[in-house]
Structures are given as C-alpha cells and as structure tokens.
Amino acid sequence: MQKILIVEDDEKLRDELEIFLNNNGYKAESLKKFNNTIQDIIDIKPDLILLDINLPGADGQYICKEIRKISQLPIIVVTSRDNDIDELLSINYGADHYVTKPFNIQILLAKISSLLRRTTLGTNNEKIDAKEFILNISKSTIERENKEIELTKNEIKILLHLLERRNNIVSREEIMDYLWESNSFIDDNTLTVNITRLRNKLQELDLKELLETKRGQGYILK
Amino acid sequence: MKFSSFLKDKILQIALIIFGILTIEVFLVPYPYGKFIKIYIPIVILTLYSISILIEYFIKARYYSHIYYLLNELDNKYLITEVIKNANFIEGKILKDILEETDKSMLENVNQYKYSQEDYKEYIEMWIHEIKTPIATSKMIIENNKSEITKSIDEELNKIDNYIEQALYYARSNTVEKDYYIKKNNLKDIVNEVIRKNRAVLITEKVSVNTHDLEMEVNTDSKWIVFILNQIIQNSIKYMKNNNLDQINIYAKQGKENITLYIEDNGIGIKEGEINRVFEKGFTGTNGRISSKKSTGIGLYICKKLCDKLGIAIELNSTQDKGTQVILRFPNDSYIDMK
Structure with a gap:
C-alpha cells in the first residue's frame, strides 16, 4: 500500500484527511510536530506528500525546495494562499501540483492517483487486465482473444470508472460527475448514447451481459 | 483675468489719484502758472500710472492664464503645485506657498486613508485565508460522513465559499496597488476549470454546456479570470428557465486586435431598459427582486472593476425571455496597460 504523508498544522483537517485517504486505499500518516519537518519527512519515506505552506517553523515552500535537492518524491501543495505568485513559486520550487483550500476532494484524489501511477510505472501508458477483457488506455481500445475494438474518449472513461467501482451500482449522476471532472461536459442524452454504444461494442466481444442497467439506479459492471 | 475686473480691483487707487489731481488743480488755481503746467501735471501723473497698471496687468494676466492653461491640461489637477512657475510678484508667491502647504496636508490626509484601506485589505485577505481551512475541514468531515443531511450542508458551504470569494475580490478590486500577475493562459483550461467548479449544479439542473474553439x-x-467567469456562469445558472432545455455556450473568436470570449445562455434575459445598468454597484433590477434569486448587485460590478484593471473589455447583451450573452475581449498584444 502506498504511503501518503500529510504535512498540515490544522489538527482536525489533518485527521479528516487521514481518515479519508485510509478509506480510499492509501496508508496515510501525518506529522504532529513541525520543529524538524524536513528530517521527519525523509525518515518516514512516504510515496507522496501533501504539503501546507503556512506551517509553524519552516514554511512549505522552503520545505519543498529542500526536499527537491535530495529526492524526486511527488509533492502536492495544499494551501489557502490563492494567488498566482505563490502557485508559481511553489511549482518553481518543485511541487508537482498546487491545490487551494477548500479543495475538491475528488480532484485531489485523482491528482494523487495519477501522480503515484506516473512515479511507480514510470510512464503513462498502461493496460488494465479486467479478466474478461483488457482495457488498453494508451491505444484507447478494448481487447479480447485477439479481437480489438476502438473506444471513444468518453466510452473509455465510462468503462474505466465502472471498472474502478466494479460490482457496485454506479448512478448516472456519478458517471456524469466523473466525466465532467475530466472536462467532458456531456448531457443526459449524450450519456445514454455513449452507454448504448459501449454496450454494443461489448456485445461484439460477446460480453454484453457484463454491463447491466439497474432501472432508476444506474449501471453495474459485473 | 479680465482687464475690467482687474481695473475694478484698482478702483480705490484710481479714485485717489483722480482726487489727488483734482486737489492739485484746485491748489494751482490761484497761481499764475501757464495753462501748459496745469494740463501737463495731470497728464504725466495719469500716463505714468496707467503704464504701471498696464505692466502689472500683463504680468499677472500672463501668470494666471498660464496656471489656468496648466489646470486644463492636467489629468490630476492636484498636481498643479508641482508645475507652476515661481511668480515675481507677491500675490503669486503667496498663492504658491499656500498651495504647497495645503497640498502637503492633503497628501498626508490621503495617505492616511490609503494606508488604512491597505490595512483593511490585508486584514480581509488574511481573514479569508484563515477561514478557508475550517471550510476545507468541514468539507472533509462531510466527505467522511456522507448522508442527505451532510450533502445539504455541503451545498450551503459552497455558497459560503462563493460569498467569501466575492469579498476577497471586492477587496482586491479596490486597491491601487497591483496584486495580480499577468501571464499566458490557455483559455480552454480556464473555461474548463470554471465549468468543473459548477458541475454539481449544472448536472442536477440538467444544463447542457457546449464549449468550442477555445484553444x-x-x-x-x-485566478482573477476564473473568478470573473465564475460570476458570469453563476448568473447564467441563477437566471435559467429550468425547463430542461437550459443551455450555456462558451466559445472564442480570434480577432486582429483581441480574442473575444462569448458566454451565452438561453435564460430569462434582462429587461431592455436595465441592460446598461447591470455593472452598477448594487443594481439588482427586476430579475434580482424575484424572491428566490436574491441578487446582491455586487457580482457583475466586481467583474467590471477587475476587467478594467486587467485591460479586458466586458459587454453584456440580452433579450428578455431569450437569453443573455456576455462578451470578454482580451487584448492580443503581450503588452497590457498596467493601471
């Protein structure tokens, strides 16, 4: 399990973040004291850190700069300082992302997982083995027994999300929310069309029964 | 300076001189001087006096008309003290002295307000940064305890966050000092961010959002432009017809001198007579008085102020019952007039 270190001086926020990250498949830890922050970070050896800027002792930007001198560890700056200059400074000091409070937790989660994916795999192209089929994200295709079918951008996003929540009912709103998050601002009708097409493509691979409609509730990938 | 008013000022002198000449003439009556002397004396006195008065008039008229000329030319009239020349007559010197004194005291006075405003702005900024952490924490608590109730609290938190944002930018829009940072930004990224911000409402209200030509x-x-667009889109959402056909279209056109961004909706629109007042502070109009809308009349006012600072032209067109179009024109040139 990947370890995320929370460097944040607000106790309550830090605790809630810890709970949330632990619930979402990460091992979260947080610093309680800030008198030796840089050394503490190095000792804990996290896979990623969430770093506040306003901290007692050394401030976040300084910490970021110092960490970068010795490590390529992914850093997401989480701060209430909402201006371009601080953002630029943080990025220049080597932060990978700059997120302002109050942050959208789903976006933060997406940023964490993409950063970790990049650092652990080294690349962005990947294949997901879903047992019955293989989802090839880099080629935007779905494969089964030498058969390969191309998917559109939206279709692959929908399938990916259903796959992440496999065996759970996913509501239409949730799928739309997920798509909007990644800048596909589709409406209700488009979603229906996309789902129908996706189902047809699954049928071509004889996998029609995998995607089920739960009337009034949403969809489920079995 | 009119010659007649100048003469009016000298009326006492002139009267006294004439009186003096008359008394001299009266004194001279019993003496047997020739007519020549009797005429010569008043003529000499009058001529010399007239010459001196004319010279004085020309010197003063030139000096004051120059001041008026400068006053006309100056954008900031209070700078007049800095540009007027030293006078070579006493009233001019006194005038300049007085102006310098008042200027100095006025400057101190103005600075006092400037500092107290800066101070206030700094306090507001600090306060806003402070309050963002409790909001973030509340949102995390909600995320960890999902229910219908917390979802509803979350919606209220979003409203609070929007009002706070408005307060922050209101404070920023009022300062003389420049606290923004101009750099190249991709229009599509900006627009996408704003739509993502509002996606919860847009999805539940089933608004169809179309964006194109934004590369x-x-x-x-x-940050400033995201705030501005956010206000505009929130207005679109607020004044929708809610008939399941609501639409927001966002697209841009590349022109010779500027890039024009269009944000269009098919909402309830604005009454014709009210369109040119929408950027006024506190103007709510007929739409704003619909009880459910709760307009504050501040959003577009701040937008306009921020746009002015950033050198962006903002326009609004609308047809009642048809919809509203907001146009933002970004200067093409990398040079932007920093006000």
Missing part, C-alpha cells in the same frame, strides 16, 4: 492563449491573471 487559444490569453494574457491575463488566471
């Missing part, structure tokens, strides 16, 4: 670079402050 362009604009020179602006990304």
Whole structure:
C-alpha cells in the first residue's frame, strides 16, 4: 500500500484527511510536530506528500525546495494562499501540483492517483487486465482473444470508472460527475448514447451481459 | 483675468489719484502758472500710472492664464503645485506657498486613508485565508460522513465559499496597488476549470454546456479570470428557465486586435431598459427582486472593476425571455496597460 504523508498544522483537517485517504486505499500518516519537518519527512519515506505552506517553523515552500535537492518524491501543495505568485513559486520550487483550500476532494484524489501511477510505472501508458477483457488506455481500445475494438474518449472513461467501482451500482449522476471532472461536459442524452454504444461494442466481444442497467439506479459492471 | 475686473480691483487707487489731481488743480488755481503746467501735471501723473497698471496687468494676466492653461491640461489637477512657475510678484508667491502647504496636508490626509484601506485589505485577505481551512475541514468531515443531511450542508458551504470569494475580490478590486500577475493562459483550461467548479449544479439542473474553439492563449491573471467567469456562469445558472432545455455556450473568436470570449445562455434575459445598468454597484433590477434569486448587485460590478484593471473589455447583451450573452475581449498584444 502506498504511503501518503500529510504535512498540515490544522489538527482536525489533518485527521479528516487521514481518515479519508485510509478509506480510499492509501496508508496515510501525518506529522504532529513541525520543529524538524524536513528530517521527519525523509525518515518516514512516504510515496507522496501533501504539503501546507503556512506551517509553524519552516514554511512549505522552503520545505519543498529542500526536499527537491535530495529526492524526486511527488509533492502536492495544499494551501489557502490563492494567488498566482505563490502557485508559481511553489511549482518553481518543485511541487508537482498546487491545490487551494477548500479543495475538491475528488480532484485531489485523482491528482494523487495519477501522480503515484506516473512515479511507480514510470510512464503513462498502461493496460488494465479486467479478466474478461483488457482495457488498453494508451491505444484507447478494448481487447479480447485477439479481437480489438476502438473506444471513444468518453466510452473509455465510462468503462474505466465502472471498472474502478466494479460490482457496485454506479448512478448516472456519478458517471456524469466523473466525466465532467475530466472536462467532458456531456448531457443526459449524450450519456445514454455513449452507454448504448459501449454496450454494443461489448456485445461484439460477446460480453454484453457484463454491463447491466439497474432501472432508476444506474449501471453495474459485473 | 479680465482687464475690467482687474481695473475694478484698482478702483480705490484710481479714485485717489483722480482726487489727488483734482486737489492739485484746485491748489494751482490761484497761481499764475501757464495753462501748459496745469494740463501737463495731470497728464504725466495719469500716463505714468496707467503704464504701471498696464505692466502689472500683463504680468499677472500672463501668470494666471498660464496656471489656468496648466489646470486644463492636467489629468490630476492636484498636481498643479508641482508645475507652476515661481511668480515675481507677491500675490503669486503667496498663492504658491499656500498651495504647497495645503497640498502637503492633503497628501498626508490621503495617505492616511490609503494606508488604512491597505490595512483593511490585508486584514480581509488574511481573514479569508484563515477561514478557508475550517471550510476545507468541514468539507472533509462531510466527505467522511456522507448522508442527505451532510450533502445539504455541503451545498450551503459552497455558497459560503462563493460569498467569501466575492469579498476577497471586492477587496482586491479596490486597491491601487497591483496584486495580480499577468501571464499566458490557455483559455480552454480556464473555461474548463470554471465549468468543473459548477458541475454539481449544472448536472442536477440538467444544463447542457457546449464549449468550442477555445484553444487559444490569453494574457491575463488566471485566478482573477476564473473568478470573473465564475460570476458570469453563476448568473447564467441563477437566471435559467429550468425547463430542461437550459443551455450555456462558451466559445472564442480570434480577432486582429483581441480574442473575444462569448458566454451565452438561453435564460430569462434582462429587461431592455436595465441592460446598461447591470455593472452598477448594487443594481439588482427586476430579475434580482424575484424572491428566490436574491441578487446582491455586487457580482457583475466586481467583474467590471477587475476587467478594467486587467485591460479586458466586458459587454453584456440580452433579450428578455431569450437569453443573455456576455462578451470578454482580451487584448492580443503581450503588452497590457498596467493601471
């Protein structure tokens, strides 16, 4: 399990973040004291850190700069300082992302997982083995027994999300929310069309029964 | 300076001189001097006096008309003290002295307000940064305890966050000092961010959002422009017809001198007579008085102020019952007039 270190001086926020990250498949830890922050970070050896800027002792930007001198560890700056200059400074000091409070937790989660994916795999192209089929994200295709079918951008996003929540009912709103998050601002009708097409493509691979409609509730990938 | 009013000022002198001449003439009556002397004396006195008065008039008239001329030319009239020349007559010197004194005291007075305003702005900024952490924490608590109730609290938190944002930018829009940072930004990224911000409402209200032709670079402050667009889109959402046919279209056109961004909706629109007042502070109009809308009349006012600072032209067109179109024109040139 990947370890995320929370460097944040607000106790309550830090605790809630810890709970949330632990619930979402990460091992979260947080610093309680800030008198030796840089050394503490190095000792804990996290896979990623969430770093506040306003901290007692050394401030976040300084910490970021110092960490970068010795490590390529992914850093997401989480701060209430909402201006371009601080953002630029943080990025220049080597932060990978700059997120302002109050942050959208789903976006933060997406940023964490993409950063970790990049650092652990080294690349962005990947294949997901879903047992019955293989989802090839880099080629935007779905494969089964030498058969390969191309998917559109939206279709692959929908399938990916259903796959992440496999065996759970996913509501239409949730799928739309997920798509909007990644800048596909589709409406209700488009979603229906996309789902129908996706189902047809699954049928071509004889996998029609995998995607089920739960009337009034949403969809489920079995 | 009119000659007649100048003479009016000298009326006492002139009267006394004439009186003096008359008394001299009266004294001279019993003496047997020739007519020549009796005429010569008043003529000499009058001529010499007239010459001196004329010279004085020309010197003063030139000096004061120059001041008036400068006053006309100056954008900031209070700078007049800095540009007027030293006078070579006493009233001119006194005038300049007085102006310098008042200027100094006025400057102190103005500075006092400037500092107290800066101070206030700094306090507001600090307060806003402080309050963002409790909001973030509340949102995390909600995320960890999902229910219908917390979802509803979350919606209220979003409203609070929007009002806070408005307060922050209101404070920023009022300062003389420049606290924005202009750099190249991709228009599409900016627009996408704003739509993502509002996606919860847009999805539940089933608004269809269409964006196209946004792959362009604009020179602006990304945070400020996101705030501006956010206000515009929130207005669109607020004044929708809610008939399941609601639409928002966002697209841009590359022109010779500027990039024009269009934000269009098919909402309830604005009454014709009220359109040119929408950027006024506190103007709510007929729409704003619909009880459910709760307009504050501040959003577009701040937008306009921020746009002015960033050198963006903002326009609004609307047809009642048809919809509203907001146009933002970004200067193409990398040079932006820093006000």
